[in-house]
Amino acid sequence: MWPFSSNSFVQLNDLHDEYDYIVIGGGTAGCVLANRLSVNPEHSVLLIERGPAVDSWISRVPLFSASFGGSPLARKIQSVTDLVTGRPVDIYQGNGLGGTTLINSLFYTRGPAGQFDEWERNGAEGWGSKALLPYFIKSESVQYEASPRAHGTKGDFIRFCALLRLRLVIGEWSNRHNTGFFYSNFQHCADASEVLGFPHNPDVNDPDNIPVGWVRFPITRDANGHRISTARAFLSPGVLATRHANLHVCPNTIVERLVLEKEGDDLIARSVIVGPTDMKVGSEITKEVRIRGEVVLCAGAFGSPQVLLLSGIGPTEHLKEAGIPVLKDLPVGENLQDHFGVFSQYFSPLHESLLRIRHQPLYFILQFIEYLLYGTGALLAPVVQMGIFACTALLDDVRGVPSTSKHPDKNTIPDIEIMPLAYARGLVERDRSRGGFSYLTVLLTPESKGTVRLSSTDPRETPEIDLNYLSVPGDRERLRQGLRLSMRIAERLMESGNILEPAEAPKTDDDEALDAHIKDQACTTYHYSSTCAIGKVVGNDLKVKGTRNVRVADASVFPEIPAAHLQAPSVVVAEKCADMVLKAKD
Template sequence: MWPFYRSCPEISFSSVESEYDFIVVGGGTAGAVVANRLSAHGGAKVLLVERGPVADSWASRVPLLSSDFASDGSRTRKVLSVPQNSIGRSVELFTGSVLGGTSRINQMIYTRDVPAEYDAWRDAGNPGWGWDDMKPYFLKSEQALYDCDARVHGTKGTMIEWSNQTSTCFEFPGFSYVTEASHKLGLPWIEDLNSSDHPIIGCGALHFTRDQNQHRSSTYHAFLPFDLVVKRSSVLHILTNTEVAKLDVELTSMDVNDRSRVKGVVIKVRNSNEKKTIRIRRDVVLCAGPFGSPQILMLSGIGPASHLQEKGVPVIKNLPAVGSNLQDHFGVSVGFSVPMSHSLPSLEKRPWLFIIELIKYLFFGTGMLLAPVVQLVLFASSSMLDDDGRPKEITETKMETRLPDIEIMPMAYDSPEHPEKSRGMFSFLNVLLHPKSRGTVRLNSSDPSDSLIIDPKYLSNPNDYAPLRSSLKLTLRIREKMVEQGYPLGDFGSGVPEGEDDASLDKFISGKRNRTTYHYSSTCRMGPDNGKEDGGVVNEELLVHGFANLRVADSSIFPWILGTHLQAPTVAVAEKCADMILSKLFQERST
């Protein structure tokens, strides 16, 4: 069950070549995919530059131990937000800083969202981004390791890398009570959360990116394995612990559309002043994430002119939307006490239990080390709930016309920013799927190593409260049905709202049990450049407006945040970006 692993081979800073066809900046969730695809065909030379390390160890492959909340934090970039007026404190924001990025530290959840979300992207002025356009890119790299519909999931083929699977049973008893409670409330069971043929509102088991050996299947493990990188060593170079100081932009362009070109990338060793400029023959692809990608653009003089001037960065192109439109799925946790054995903290409180679970994992691929903190999820539309949070009597046809705007994640763990670990806890994280609030990412200085100024502006739009109120009421109705079944959910002090009136719920929403869900997006959003902060940064080919060979491919390009977990859509964006680049390359070579 536990084969021998070899870490991805790297090159040293001193041995990096002076010129490449493609430079991929950021080797995270998206960058690992783009580097794989661009180096697979045509002999093009690719340099992948990653800010973090490889950091490949035994523990980094174990699902539970590799999650950020259970790790030493060495693979995570943590930034404290500016103080949030709505909640009275700053929030610690996490992203992966390692090969594979956030796919190395997240909860491994694989969800795609519903087709109507992508069709809305297309209809907002982004041709080629509807569901029918995107579906092939989900299937391209997916290896579904369970009995499923091959029309919906990738199950076979020569280009299958990224594994996912469902849990065959619930590790903690609370989850079974949740499914029964949901049924009694009239929420249907969703057989496949990623199928457009099944209800989009209801309760369903989650899919997780784990491979056939029950190891974490990050994009690093899936797309940059040792044998592949060795085989492509003549065309694919991977450079870690390296920052991009800025892009070297050629203002006088020979492009027929009068667009500027990036002619080089200035890189530097982290925690050092050693720099060099690498020339580029074709494209630079920014995959540095929703914080890193706008940071690199702004360091290069591409962004809001007034902000760049304030930080002493020469303005190359005034593009106000860079670093604007930041969105995240704001979450509010309702928590209850349960027997310690029904909750994940039992592993910490009972060392002998950890040994048993380790044996179960090593020899049978089962148990708590699979990270069963969350195993199922509920999606609902606040417009379909009555004033008490109960689902209304509504026809199936009408149900399909209501997009979910709230998600409830039951967890065998306390789920606010600062969880209670001294007792057994079962909680419900109420997630706002379509926030109206939008924040910003801004430079602190022109130093690429300096921290960023990040302001998510949580709850700054008052319209974000109503869906969360409905979600909290639905959670309390689920709790009632679980107690009716005999499940011992006990009150935990401040873990529940004081009442169900709007004032009490709003006080709870903006209180101490809220958090980020680490789903950051839209800081380099796709759409037309209207010269304002709410405009676009990239076009439908993911080219930065005004540039012929500078693209962005990560969750920062989402026109607005999707109503789902962002890992799988980010990989699909990377697949589509690489396909567009290669199609252009092959077309040029054939003429």
């Protein structure tokens, strides 16, 4: 499955007794951190991943792999019953080396500079936009026309630097734009956005650009049309082969807990207890691995708090209820956030929809052949190619379009994202004669917060997750405004002669109709964050408060959820953490 030698990975029984650094979780951030910590051959590094190491051909094809519900590399868990929808939320996470970058939609968006600067003003020193920019650049190899001031670039800039004999480091992780719009309705949406007052932002990741307007999404895909997970980018066959002596990657393994000891006023992690992900009856094998230096949790917004809670770090009341001795009282598992989304769905001509792949077998065969021969076509998963970012504070309260008296600047923080999709579900999906087009309206900056709690002291059991969507009334009002804006965009397309027919879309834009639509069409966007937030659970150095050698480096540390898709900012957390860990050793 993985195109490496049999020596690329180690088994549980082959682990050394001690490592300098132990990274828990080989997902989006963990692969990056393992790479950076193991550059020095004198540092012994262990990366523990609960899922398998898989890099099959199918897992590289964007359309086949970008399927949260159908991918074998997706781990499904459920939240408690959500009060907005009246049903549990199906949660999918990447389950394998590379984490959710194995199954996500490939979008590389960093987040608005104004939000990072706001974090720094609120106490997260070192997490402002200027401090983070070098870390974004470090890992990135941008494959479209972009400013080298803001990006790790290739092409003419590299040739220019070579002529001047300038040494230039280019990151491992490529991102590029799709060539043109695969479906014409995307261009129609871009045109409608501009008419309504949303100009084109040519580079969503340039911090000097105004972050409100319509954008083309950069995607983490290589020149051959293959998905680039962080495993492929940062733990390539070459990396694992050359570092096998000091970098051990152990898949299908779980960390049960940290072994912590009190020393003075601090806790020190002495070792980790590890075991197989799937515990079979009669084979309950665990192993204790000592930590010479530091342990870093990269297990995500659910996994990282679960490990801390099982280790005795968390809210006192909850730990006592679970029967776990309290070593440190911290709000671990609180502050959970996600980008809450609502679909608005329309019938469209079949040729304007990815549903054509499903409804016309011959078309699928032709697209499959095109991908094999040229690396192009519908198998590149062009279901979403652009988005519209808006700030509701700058919208007209009545019409839901940009106000003529309020204007954004580069410090504006968008709180709504509207993603047109050449796809629809529900009623549209069941009609094989037509296609579907939809708008996913997403609340980017929710104030509502949920929780992650232990459901059991068994580390293999999934935690109890309460997403608590729209519990702050202002979130609902801003989401309504976003839905009104998506209605205006759809209306503009229909007025311009585009064939769109409402299927499951808001009937009117009054509050009652929008609330009914929210209840019916709400969904998660799989962007879980902030359960070990900076300032609350970890310090600005990402060390868990009250510990000397335990850090967290994944989406759980964001002070609040970034107004972006989370893979790019999660990698930056890993880059910055690696820098801090290595400097601390020096």
